[in-house]
Amino acid sequence: xxxxxxxxxxxxxxxxxxxxxxxxxxxxxxxxxxxxxxxxxxxxxxxxxxxxxxxxxxxxxxxxxxxxxxxxxxxxxxxxxxxxxxxxxxxxxxxxxxxxxxxxxxxxxxxxxxxxxxxxxxxxxxxxxxxxxxxxxxxxxxxxxxxxxxxxxxxxxxxxxxxxxxxxxxxxxxxxxxxxxxxxxxxxxxxxxxxxxxxxxxxxxxxxxxxxxxxxxxxxxxxxxxxxxxxxxxxxxxxxxxxxxxxxxxxxxxxxxxxxxxxxxxxxxxxxxxxxxxxxxxxxxxxxxxxxxxxxxxxxxxxxxxxxxxxxxxxxxxxxxxxxxxxxxxxxxxxxxxxxxxxxxxxxxxxxxxxxxxxxxxxxxxxxxxxxxxxxxxxxxxxxxxxxxxxxxxxxxxxxxxxxxxxxxxxxxxxxxxxxxxxxxxx
Amino acid sequence: xxxxxxxxxxxxxxxxxxxxxxxxxxxxxxxxxxxxxxxxxxxxxxxxxxxxxxxxxxxxxxxxxxxxxxxxxxxxxxxxxxxxxxxxxxxxxxxxxxxxxxxxxxxxxxxxxxxxxxxxxxxxxxxxxxxxxxxxxxxxxxxxxxxxxxxxxxxxxxxxxxxxxxxxxxxxxxxxxxxxxxxxxxxxxxxxxxxxxxxxxxxxxxxxxxxxxxxxxxxxxxxxxxxxxxxxxxxxxxxxxxxxxxxxxxxxxxxxxxxxxxxxxxxxxxxxxxxxxxxxxxxxxxxxxxxxxxxxxxxxxxxxxxxxxxxxxxxxxxxxxxxxxxxxxxxxxxxxxxxxxxxxxxxxxxxxxxxxxxxxxxxxxxxxxxxxxxxxxxxxxxxxxxxxxxxxxxxxxxxxxxx
Numbered sequence: 001x002x003x004x005x006x007x008x009x010x011x012x013x014x015x016x017x018x019x020x021x022x023x024x025x026x027x028x029x030x031x032x033x034x035x036x037x038x039x040x041x042x043x044x045x046x047x048x049x050x051x052x053x054x055x056x057x058x059x060x061x062x063x064x065x066x067x068x069x070x071x072x073x074x075x076x077x078x079x080x081x082x083x084x085x086x087x088x089x090x091x092x093x094x095x096x097x098x099x100x101x102x103x104x105x106x107x108x109x110x111x112x113x114x115x116x117x118x119x120x121x122x123x124x125x126x127x128x129x130x131x132x133x134x135x136x137x138x139x140x141x142x143x144x145x146x147x148x149x150x151x152x153x154x155x156x157x158x159x160x161x162x163x164x165x166x167x168x169x170x171x172x173x174x175x176x177x178x179x180x181x182x183x184x185x186x187x188x189x190x191x192x193x194x195x196x197x198x199x200x201x202x203x204x205x206x207x208x209x210x211x212x213x214x215x216x217x218x219x220x221x222x223x224x225x226x227x228x229x230x231x232x233x234x235x236x237x238x239x240x241x242x243x244x245x246x247x248x249x250x251x252x253x254x255x256x257x258x259x260x261x262x263x264x265x266x267x268x269x270x271x272x273x274x275x276x277x278x279x280x281x282x283x284x285x286x287x288x289x290x291x292x293x294x295x296x297x298x299x300x301x302x303x304x305x306x307x308x309x310x311x312x313x314x315x316x317x318x319x320x321x322x323x324x325x326x327x328x329x330x331x332x333x334x335x336x337x338x339x340x341x342x343x344x345x346x347x348x349x350x351x352x353x354x355x356x357x358x359x360x361x362x363x364x365x366x367x368x369x370x371x372x373x374x375x376x377x378x379x380x381x382x383x384x385x386x387x388x389x390x391x392x393x394x395x396x397x398x399x400x401x402x403x404x405x406x407x408x409x410x411x412x413x414x415x416x417x418x419x420x421x422x423x424x425x426x427x
Numbered sequence: 428x429x430x431x432x433x434x435x436x437x438x439x440x441x442x443x444x445x446x447x448x449x450x451x452x453x454x455x456x457x458x459x460x461x462x463x464x465x466x467x468x469x470x471x472x473x474x475x476x477x478x479x480x481x482x483x484x485x486x487x488x489x490x491x492x493x494x495x496x497x498x499x500x501x502x503x504x505x506x507x508x509x510x511x512x513x514x515x516x517x518x519x520x521x522x523x524x525x526x527x528x529x530x531x532x533x534x535x536x537x538x539x540x541x542x543x544x545x546x547x548x549x550x551x552x553x554x555x556x557x558x559x560x561x562x563x564x565x566x567x568x569x570x571x572x573x574x575x576x577x578x579x580x581x582x583x584x585x586x587x588x589x590x591x592x593x594x595x596x597x598x599x600x601x602x603x604x605x606x607x608x609x610x611x612x613x614x615x616x617x618x619x620x621x622x623x624x625x626x627x628x629x630x631x632x633x634x635x636x637x638x639x640x641x642x643x644x645x646x647x648x649x650x651x652x653x654x655x656x657x658x659x660x661x662x663x664x665x666x667x668x669x670x671x672x673x674x675x676x677x678x679x680x681x682x683x684x685x686x687x688x689x690x691x692x693x694x695x696x697x698x699x700x701x702x703x704x705x706x707x708x709x710x711x712x713x714x715x716x717x718x719x720x721x722x723x724x725x726x727x728x729x730x731x732x733x734x735x736x737x738x739x740x741x742x743x744x745x746x747x748x749x750x751x752x753x754x755x756x757x758x759x760x761x762x763x764x765x766x767x768x769x770x771x772x773x774x775x776x777x778x779x780x781x782x783x784x785x786x787x788x789x790x791x792x793x794x795x796x797x798x799x800x801x802x803x804x805x806x807x808x809x810x811x812x813x814x815x816x817x818x819x820x821x822x823x824x825x826x827x828x829x830x
Binding site: 385 | 488522734760768
């Protein structure tokens with residue numbers, strides 16, 4: 001019999017809320033990690049990685065970035081195929097990837113790559129790696145986690161509902177039932193595993209777009225001794241999130257206050273704010289990566305208290321950008337350029353060819369301190385690898401800066417101003 | 428421009444090379460190049476950053492590896508982004524934000540590698556741009572003009588480059604034309620005090636033609652000489668003989684730059700033959716194919732044999748990749764679509780080349796270069812006597828025996 005009370009007490013990590021403003025939770029999670037001495041701020045984000053490495057970045061270039069989050073997100077889809085290697089390695093994935101000091105959260109899927117539907121059964125879930133499909137039963141899943149030894153990991157869950165359109169209630173119900181069954185089985189196996197005592201299972205809230213099922217999933221999952229909650233199935237395009245926001249509020253209302261709430265697949269600045277207002281604490285940082293891959297740089301403003309001159313310049317800039325955006329949208333019919341948001345500029349545009357300004361004036365990132373828009377433009381036109389490196393450094397730093405400002409805005413009761421500023425820039 | 432036909436250089440040529448030590452057996456030298464963007468210790472390997480970037484590593488990373496001179500390519504940069512833009516950006520140094528030295532080639536080599544797109548006349552080389560289809564004439568004057576705009580510390584003459592596998596009258600024509608183009612480059616050069624123009628010895632694999640070229644070009648008042656037209660498809664046996672012939676006729680007090688050489692064995696042998704500077708795309712290119720350079724050759728890290736190899740690429744290497752990562756991790760990363768894998772290897776391979784040259788230099792200064800060569804060959808080939816014949820012959824010709 002699983003003694004849930006013992007498991008609960010064994011959690012050293014502690015979430016303390018400083019304040020709650022408009023549904024937004026500001027606080028810290030303390031006593032994190034194997035040695036129990038790491039801290040994370042909430043609201044916050046996790047460092048996005050691919051196969052255990054920040055995209056395009058080596059240790060040196062990653063450490064050029066200011067404000068890198070204390071916790072990195074690993075994906076099982078990129079690591080499951082290396083199970084045997086990690087098992088033989090014995091010392092855990094953190095050391096293997098050269099990030100022994102970082103906190104690590106292991107999610108099932110990569111938020112950037114869509115998951116093909118039709119591969120979850122009552123007994124197994126599949127992830128998609130470069131090598132192909134990796135099917136995992138509960139025992140295989142837990143064996144992999146034993147080899148990885150992450151600090152947190154998303155429990156095996158049935159998230160397929162969000163991959164498909166028009167899912168039946170029956171299928172939605174099944175996703176909740178399966179996820180709870182997987183959870184109970186994983187918790188049981190964790191009990192029996194010496195190596196996983198210091199790892200924390202994150203329970204997954206499913207339920208698609210059916211309120212009743214969402215509430216059931218939330219209430220049932222909350223009964224289990226999980227370390228936190230992952231709100232799954234809210235990803236999609238901006239319109240789908242909007243319709244799901246009400247569901248989100250209802251779900252978080254059912255969850256205990258003293259455990260962190262993560263959300264998968266939501267990373268855009270405007271959507272981040274909406275979710276924070278509905279009780280979400282932690283986000284993935286894949287949005288800056290997507291921006292990088294389309295040759296763009298994040299330029300949106302989050303300084304809700306700049307000097308008046310700056311405000312004027314930025315406003316004018318934003319007007320320009322919106323005009324260009326409309327033009328571009330008309331030109332492009334396919335490709336990821338269609339997804340360019342108004343939070344970013346497209347460095348491939350000819351107008352940057354002779355622009356010797358940094359990507360963002362006043363930005364303290366390595367790219368902005370050392371290089372110009374003209375140079376980045378050249379690197380993109382000539383297809384040089386350094387383009388991705390420099391853009392990634394800027395985009396991560398800009399994004400982490402945004403989260404810092406969210407916390408500052410909450411601290412000083414300026415959230416409305418920040419929201420207004422972001423929404424003015426959302427297309 | 429006539430001058431004394433001896434090996435001593437003319438008084439007015441800027442002396443950019445200071446000899447620090449010479450091997451008493453071979454022709455190996457250790458020296459210092461005094462260039463506008465700082466001192467460079469020789470022998471030196473110069474990594475190639477063709478399009479104003481060192482392939483995925485930042486200038487900060489390159490600096491941290493100890494690199495003090497690298498290459499840019501006039502042909503590519505002349506087309507994209509073009510010399511006018513680079514001039515506006517404070518030259519190539521400003522454009523790519525590299526605080527140390529730059530060497531640009533003339534664009535001539537692309538004549539050989541992109542020959543289907545070009546036509547050589549006395550005027551220059553007519554190219555059709557692969558990017559916009561426009562025709563450009565790259566003349567000696569134009570090449571120097573572009574390089575003046577780029578502002579590199581060392582610039583190369585435009586030479587009439589012929590593949591080393593070509594025989595017949597074309598080789599002789601190219602050799603004499605290169606001399607005439609050298610004079611045109613010297614005349615067109617606007618900034619001899621800020622940028623050092625090097626001549627390039629041609630003549631293919633013909634000893635007489637090379638000798639003629641050497642005799643003529645050394646009469647010209649240039650700060651340094653390159654040995655060109657080699658490192659193509661020729662046999663190694665012919666290659667080393669041309670290098671040795673060239674170094675025997677080049678002035679001692681000026682740097683000798685052997686173009687396009689970068690394999691470790693070739694570097695060590697050619698240092699013994701008296702060369703000071705080298706460049707090659709090989710180390711950085713091979714990195715992007717998953718190959719890591721080591722004292723015993725190379726490791727193709729994508730191979731399954733490295734899947735569970737938890738040691739670094741080279742336990743003796745001090746580069747950031749070897750300090751932090753295992754072969755197993757790099758293997759896994761190479762099989763993903765994360766470009767970071769390539770950057771880890773680029774960092775290591777550049778470090779390998781620079782560490783090699785540094786070790787070579789130290790051995791020359793400490794008067795034990797021949798022993799260094801024997802050790803090097805022993806490590807690389809299992810036994811010094813198993814070293815390739817051409818290398819054994821070349822080393823023997825300058826007094827280093829491997830037996």
